[in-house]
Amino acid sequence: LGAGHLRGVSKELSSESQSIDSSSLESLPSPSLVRKFLPWAFPLVMIGVLAAVFSTSRDIDWVTFFTVWTASNAIFAALACLIARGHPLAILTAALASPITSLNPALAAGWFAGYVQLKLAEPTAEDLQIFLKLDELSLMWSNPAGKVLFVTALTNLGSMLGAWATPLILLNVLGMG
Template identity: 40%
Template sequence: MLNEITKINVNGKEIFLIGTAHVSKESVSLVRKTIEEEMPDIVAIELCEQRYHAIVNQKKWDETEIGNVIRSGKIYLFLMQLLLTNFQRKIGDELGIKPGSEMLQALEIAKKKNIPVTLIDREIKTKLKRAFNRMSLMEKFKILYGLISGAFEKEEINDELIEKLKEKDVITEMMEDLGREIPSIKEVLVDERDHYIADKIAGLKEKKVVAVVGAGHVDGIKNLLESEGISRKNVKEELKNLEKIPEGGSKLKYLGYLIPLVIIGIVIFGFSLKGGDFLWESIVKWVVINGTLAALGTALAFGHPFSIITAFLAAPITSLNPLLAAGWFAGAVEAKVRKPKVKDFEGLLKLNSLRDYWRNGVTRILLVMAFANIGSSLGTFLAGFSIFMDIYNEILKLLLQG
């Protein structure tokens, strides 16, 4: 096993990078030993404010946060965060150690020794939003499949496997594989994160720093700190750029506006060509196909009958407005008629199987929203295509007659 402490001397600073596995007992011991022996001027920890409070206060999601998720429509980001959190928690359960214990150890030792602490990671919501916005539709399906299969696989995890993952060559290989499969997410979660953490460390005024970071980031941070590209002059500007959330999915965004306009245009053209009968048939087809598929999606998520009806009624309308989604309304009704209990919120960190996601009152609301939206999107394309084919066949008939 390679040395887990990397020492760097740059810009008059003495920096000790401790590469850790977030669920390793050896990492906890190494963090404690290094801080006690080196007595740095400051301890830098790869945590953001949200993860810091989660670790220190054992903070759980509450009703207010879930309500914000429903209102904002950011269900896919939240589900991705849940899958990641539960996957890491499962590894910790197998090894008898809580995820992030080495970070907590660093905080406790620093407090005991009166050493200041600074958080050097970017907010998790910012990371996920930047990654999600940059991913193509195919990449989103790939990452969702990988998270689900990884979260529910039964492969035994032991200390030997965890320590093996900390070896530099294995980590590099994993990052390269990720880069080949999903380039955009690797850029945000690995490359940008390395740059952000390196910038935060470079911006510290203290001369002796112990930084506790994930093993997979050590090489990237080291190379950036030793390069001439990072200086005290441009650190603030670089950090500001890395904290921005760029507008993502521009093509899909424009498509969301274009599709309703095209469908409305086709219906108007058909009305001018065939009259009121075509208009009525198109409206019925739009409502039935769109509403049925949204309702079916809600039913697959085991939504309440009222939620299913809501999805059916909302989908034909929301599909013509890119600023609205059928899932928002179905999810709001689901939350109203099946208000999650305290045990549901507590159970968000105990989701071990796919079945648990359907049985938990909170995640069921999120699944209702997601499945209703998927059904409505599918209904939009199918209904739109069917209406288009009606007018196409009518034009073809007129041409043949002419």
């Protein structure tokens, strides 16, 4: 117990009433408008890019559009998974999932890549205990439990970067940037 809390705890223990009103702890505050909007920001940006494409030109090479979309998202996610030293199948999963998951705020490419990493290099209970000590940063790469976490987190980061960079890349490739 910290010194800053001693006076308040002492006061509560010596008071007559032992009932504590916990009603304020039983409900969550409603999320802010920004927090409600943020997950949908990227899909709205993509809709804006598509609207810009449709409104400025009807001569869009849709094969190029979808190739750039897929490749850009896939490269960012796969590169991040590679940096995390993910299993080759986890890297492939990141690349395949990212173009799809970047359109849906309820999905994340890292979850899929992390799951593949988990199944292909299953950590043991001992691995988890060693990882939870967090003695060394290198445990993120060397420990199977740390690697699953690292693959998941870094792939999500790469997919997010790809999702935000892709509309800019598309506008430049299509000559609208």
